[in-house]
Amino acid sequence: MSLFKIENLIYYYPDREKPALQEINLVIEEGEFILVAGGSGSGKSSLARVLAGLLPDFYGGRFGGKVYFKDRDMRKIDRRRLAREVGMIFQDPEKQLVMTGVEAEIAFGLENLGLPPKEMFRRVAEVISFLGLTNLRQEFTANLSGGEKQKLALAAVLAMQPQVLICDEPTSQLDPVAGEDFLNLVKRLNEEMGFTIVLIEQRLERCFHLADRVLLMEGGRIVQDGSPEQVARWAGKKEIPFIPPVARFFSLLGHAFIPVTVKEGRKYLKLSLEAGFASGSAKLALQEKEKHSAGSPKVREEEQDEEMLPGAELAVNREEPPLVEVKNLWFSYPDHKEVLQDISFQIKAGEFVVILGENGAGKSTLLKIMTGLLRPGRGKVFLSGHDIGKNNDRRATRLVAYLSQNPNDYLFQDTVEDELLFTLKNFDLGDDGIVDELLEMLHIDCYRRTNPRDLSSGERLRVALAAVLVTRPKLILLDEPTRGIDYRLKDELGVFLRGQVKKGASVVLVTHDVEFAAENASRVIMMFAGRIVSDGKKDEILERSIFYSTQIGKLWRGFGGGILTVNDALEWIRPLLQPKQVVRAGALE
Amino acid sequence: MLDKLFYQEKGLFLQSLHPLPALAYLGTLLVLALVFNHPLYLAGLLLVIGLTIWAAEGLETWESYLKIGLAMMALVMIINPLMIRAGKTIIWYGPNVPVFGRLTISLEALYYGIAMSVRLLDIISIFCLYNLIVHPDKVLNLLSRFAGKSVLVISIATRMFPIMARELENIRCVQQMRGVDFNKRSLKEKVKKCSSLINILVLSSLENSLEIAEAMQARAFGSGPRSCYRRSLWRPRDALCLSVSAGALGAGIWGLLHGFGAYAYYPQLDYLLGGTGTVAVLFIVLFNLSVPAILNWGWQHCPYLRSKI
DSSP states (O other), X not given: OOSEEEEEEEEEOTTOSSOSEEEEEEEEOTTOEEEEEEOTTSXXXXXXXXXXXXXXXXXXXXXXXXXXXXXXEGGGSOHHHHHHHEEEEOSOGXXXXXXXXXXXXXXXXHHHTTOOHHHHHHHHHHHHHHTTOGGGTTXXXXXXXXXXXXXXXXXXXXXXXXXXXXXXXXXXXXXXXXHHHHHHHHHHHHHHHOOEEEEEOSOGGGTGGGOSEEEEEETTEEEEEEOHHHHHHHHHHHTOSOSOHHHHHHHHTTOSSOOOSHHHHHHHHHHHHHTGGGTTOHHHHHHHHHHTOOSOOOOOGGGSOGGGOTTOOTTOOTTSOOSEEEEEEEEEOTTXXXXXEEEEEEEOTTOEEEEEEOTTSSHHHHHHHHHTSSOOSEEEEEETTEETTTOOOHHHHHHEEEEOSOGGGGOOSSSHHHHHHHHHHHTTOOOSSHHHHHHHHTTOGGGTTSOGGXXXXXXXXXXXXXXXXXXXXXXXXXXXXXXXXXXXXXHHHHHHHHHHHHTTOEEEEEOSOHHHHHHHOSEEEEEETTEEEEEEEHHHHHHHOSSSSOHHHHHHTTTSTTOOSHHHHHHHHGGGSOHHHHHHHHTTO | OGGXXXXXXXXXXXXXXXXXXXXXXXXXXXXXXXXOOOHHXXXXXXXXXXXXXXXXXXXXXXXXXXXXXXXXXXXXXXXXXXXXXXXXXXXXXXXXXXXXXXXXXXHXXXXXXXXXXXXXXXXXXXXXXXXXXXXXHHHHHHHTTTOHHHHHHHHHHHHHHHHHHHHHHHHXXXXXXXXXXXXXXXXXXXXXXXXXXXXXXXXXXXXXXXXXXXXXXXXXXXXXXXXXXXXXXXXXXXXXXXXXXXXXXXXXXHHHHTTOSOOOOSSSOOOSOOOHHHHHHHHHHHHHHHHHHHHHHHHHHOHHHHHHO
């Protein structure tokens, strides 16, 4: 008896003409760990909601086909019984917690099930002990960190003792450490407790290897279903980006075995290098490379479009005065917490700077001070030689674009075009064609007359970005813009921002996404506890770090210098490849 | 900064009270602060509340509350003597003011203003004490037996309030960066700009509410009758606090019925100490109300008492 069985499922959200899910046929066995991957709007979350019984019950819409849970039609199962069997964790921890206190939150679902008090006490106690929440038991949910909130959401679901746990991008709002912790916990639940897990994720490098099966979705359909290795090979062939970088690298080389973890990859890479990548010359080349390993691998410029160069700083002129100068900056919030301590750096026009660091390191505060929204406690911030703290005038504001973590904070006009015109009007500027230009560049011109609130999260991000770039700013500040967006959208955002850099603007971007930093930045600043711990060229900083490194960086540690992305690795390995493999690797460019 | 104005778990004796005696104690304080007129009684209550706040390690928090209270107190003390003409002992003759006539300040009105300010401080301090010792979830839990859904709505609203306040600040920041000037121009412009902030907040909140509702449905909300999770334990300390609250309330009301605790300010001030009865009732009320603070001291310093209560 299968746990879930879906037959010919088709589903339309209310008032939509395009189905969110179609031709879905799927069987999930008890105890499986299933990863669902795919782009935004591919139907991943809708599938999760079908499995949790929320579609069509909660949303309405048109529904065709059959969904069985333990051989019973899911639509005929009592909601209370279903909630006891299937638990769901959502993307944003803020939007799934109901009560003010931790213990009350865990008990909320149990109260809904109408359990007797003794049973509730037992379950709450059990789950608090299992998840190590004893110290937070009396805490208010508002005082918890993002990771703790998501753990609490998990505890609240686990207390209901479901058999299946469905997680819809549970780590997208968490920092990497909290995300890793959460996924390890989910893996433990699967391995040690026998939970059936259905996990939807965007950052596949963290979880691809955890799954028994991977479902790849596109356009509401399941386009591939198999083991991680099988799916990686298939996706690699089709050049679908929804596989981890290590798997992508090996699949692009056309290898029969596709490693999906750094551990497997390193083993395989070592063997391949020792064998000379079938050409016999690899070892020699490796030794030669190690001797002269300074700097990053040079990309053959004649083969690459200049605009697409990763980490480009084409417009940087070292002789020019800096666009931004931060001098001995200190900042404390009213609760006396010293968030920034003695921060100094300069940013030239045409630089793409990524600020990395743990939560609470002061990254977002630094960004807000650079906008002029917060005034420095001590020290100064100069923009084009003018003190931002003193001259917080409208002209200075116009030169700085700021994209906050939540694009929804920008959107309230009736149409997308009006959002852009609103900013122009506020600065008494006319439309000299910039509106059309931005809408086209960000691929949202088709939504010109659409209400921005009707768009998907990725599209909303682009509208918000357009709304702040419409003043042609010199400095573009972005606070975690890659949170919760898929590989494809991330690539597009990277290309767009590099385009802005090429035009002479400077980009400063706060993120936890090391892969994005490696693909796009020219310079990386790392912060810890309010201080800058390292600042330099992307390759120098990311290569030196073990934890803040890319998956490819971890794969190549000790094998070659300055390799952070799949492109870097392929360029490095190109001389060692046989002609047949060069053709495949060339496909990447 | 606002955090310290609200409940924080510190593992204190007073925070370990069952919500029923805790609410009974605070309710007694509030009722007595409202019914007593006598300045000594009002000052005595302030003393006891201060003592209990100290026992709840909340002097710093109290200071923040008092800052708000003192401003209001000054206002009462200035306005009351100027407006009230009932006192006989005039201590200052002021100028003639249109509509009001000649301003005068009487000793009685001044005393009354001071006494009412003390009452105001009493009430503000009781709310401070409430926030120091009563976990809001415990109270909601106590009430959920009678009004489950309303309690849930209050709980969600309480949880959402700080989130929405934070969101409003974020929206203000991003709109400012888009050139919206919140400081200059006319009041009409300001209102228009602030309404756009509220507009965004409401739009986002409506979207968020759908997600919260979905998460609640996934956790079986509305799938049938709910049960209620209660974890508050009943200890001897709760019985003690409940009885001393009842004792203080009983003594206070008995005193009032027999003329103690009341005080005539107009037309001329009454004697402050009308007799031994006034002092005796005051002592009984204050002693009863001090018991939680005394128990707190014993709980901290006397292992035997700690094990017994």
